[in-house]
Amino acid sequence: MSPFWMPFTANRLFKSNPRLLVSAKGMYYTSHDDRQILDSSAGLWLVNAGHGRQEIVDAVAKQMSQLDYAPNFSMGHPIAFEFAERLAKLAPPGFGHVFYTNSGSESVDTGLKIAQAYHQAKGDGRRVRLIGRERAYHGVNYGGISVGGLGYNRRLFQTLPNVDHISHTHGIEGNFFSKGQPPNGRDLAKEVDRLAILHGPDNIAAVIVEPVAGSTGVLVPPVGYLQELRAACDRVGCLLIFDEVITGYGRLGTPFAPQYFGVMPDIILTAKGINNGTLPMGAVFASDKVWDAFVQGPPNVAEIMHGYTCSGHPAACAAGMATMDIMEREGLYTRAATMAPKWEAAIHSLNGLKNIVDIRNLGLMGAIEFAQRDGVPGVRAFEMFTKCYEKGLLARVTGDVMALSPPLIIEDSHIDQMFQTIKEVVESTD
Numbered sequence: 001m002s003p004f005w006m007p008f009t010a011n012r013l014f015k016s017n018p019r020l021l022v023s024a025k026g027m028y029y030t031s032h033d034d035r036q037i038l039d040s041s042a043g044l045w046l047v048n049a050g051h052g053r054q055e056i057v058d059a060v061a062k063q064m065s066q067l068d069y070a071p072n073f074s075m076g077h078p079i080a081f082e083f084a085e086r087l088a089k090l091a092p093p094g095f096g097h098v099f100y101t102n103s104g105s106e107s108v109d110t111g112l113k114i115a116q117a118y119h120q121a122k123g124d125g126r127r128v129r130l131i132g133r134e135r136a137y138h139g140v141n142y143g144g145i146s147v148g149g150l151g152y153n154r155r156l157f158q159t160l161p162n163v164d165h166i167s168h169t170h171g172i173e174g175n176f177f178s179k180g181q182p183p184n185g186r187d188l189a190k191e192v193d194r195l196a197i198l199h200g201p202d203n204i205a206a207v208i209v210e211p212v213a214g215s216t217g218v219l220v221p222p223v224g225y226l227q228e229l230r231a232a233c234d235r236v237g238c239l240l241i242f243d244e245v246i247t248g249y250g251r252l253g254t255p256f257a258p259q260y261f262g263v264m265p266d267i268i269l270t271a272k273g274i275n276n277g278t279l280p281m282g283a284v285f286a287s288d289k290v291w292d293a294f295v296q297g298p299p300n301v302a303e304i305m306h307g308y309t310c311s312g313h314p315a316a317c318a319a320g321m322a323t324m325d326i327m328e329r330e331g332l333y334t335r336a337a338t339m340a341p342k343w344e345a346a347i348h349s350l351n352g353l354k355n356i357v358d359i360r361n362l363g364l365m366g367a368i369e370f371a372q373r374d375g376v377p378g379v380r381a382f383e384m385f386t387k388c389y390e391k392g393l394l395a396r397v398t399g400d401v402m403a404l405s406p407p408l409i410i411e412d413s414h415i416d417q418m419f420q421t422i423k424e425v426v427e428s429t430d
């Protein structure tokens with residue numbers, strides 16, 4: 001058996017019949033058996049500008065030959081500063097402070113630490129409790145699994161103390177097959193107040209949510225829910241963190257979710273699409289309010305004792321700058337808004353096919369949920385995933401949900417191909 005211990009994979013099953021992707025261009029991968037595979041998941045929710053962008057390759061090569069690595073601990077290199085300037089301009093107003101990481105999981109842990117340290121800096125060190133949400137995915141580091149809401153990702157491990165969760169918003173009567181935001185459930189956000197009474201409001205540091213939960217099956221927030229959440233955090237006096245590792249960089253048709261929903265958090269976590277998935281990178285955006293608390297101390301002391309050897313790696317920054325050039329030039333930060341009506345109509349055209357129990361969409365995100373086969377989770381959806389792959393479509397499944405998030409360069413013809421293939425697969429699967 002290969003020494004490669006694959007992540008989140010049944011290694012023995014996979015290695016008995018491997019599916020290898022050997023190259024990629026635009027909307028398509030090429031498989032090891034030389035087939036064209038339409039990418040309906042932008043890799044793992046991150047290749048927003050499409051595959052094989054030569055401009056990014058050239059920018060990375062140039063940067064690597066000029067400066068391969070330089071530290072950012074009490075030293076610096078120009079491109080990390082330049083990229084942060086551009087990121088801050090793309091972010092919603094008032095998010096002018098960028099902390100670099102190397103992954104979504106690191107962005108999550110960085111954001112949680114900033115939230116706790118913020119209260120400490122304000123002389124309110126009792127505020128350490130973190131509130132997550134059921135069915136949230138915040139990566140795999142200890143902070144992320146602690147605030148995350150997936151039982152099977154948590155139960156083997158010793159999660160952090162002082163964490164609690166509000167309910168997820170999925171499965172509410174009247175919300176199934178909603179187009180866009182579902183109508184019911186905004187008051188679920190008021191569970192923050194309930195937990196504040198239980199734990200004491202002045203113990204709570206932050207509430208963290210994905211504006212649209214992605215990895216657990218595209219759970220779209222009910223109308224008014226995020227506004228209620230903001231109001232509840234203000235009542236409790238805690239920070240609101242948006243984990244935008246998936247929704248960031250154009251997935252909803254705006255650069256970030258606050259610009260879509262009109263709700264401002266205090267901290268925004270990103271990774272994935274920041275440089276089109278070409279090199280490991282993430283970025284945490286702190287609001288001016290948060291940053292200001294950190295600059296009350298003596299100027300010769302680090303504002304936060306935190307960072308990674310490769311925070312702001314020059315090659316990752318070069319990839320990010322080139323990605324931003326493409327996204328801006330081709331209007332990709334807002335393209336999901338243009339494509340959303342066609343996308344919504346196409347995904348909901350599957351309504352009525354057998355075994356489908358829900359369909360959801362927002363921006364260029366979508367999910368088709370299937371009934372469990374014989375009460376066993378995930379089996380039917382996984383069979384559909386393998387059949388789609390045989391028919392030339394990479395369609396990510398998570399549990400009983402097929403979750404779709406194509407590159408933002410998608411054209412009408414790709415949408416047609418995608419949903420025609422899924423339709424055939426659903427119809428041919430018991």
Ligand SMILES: Cc1ncc(COP(=O)(O)O)c(C=O)c1O
Binds near residue numbers: 104138140215
């Ligand atoms: C919302 C969210 N947060 C965090 C992560 C973790 O990112 P990474 O796998 O880059 O560590 C993911 C990954 O899918 C995610 O969807």
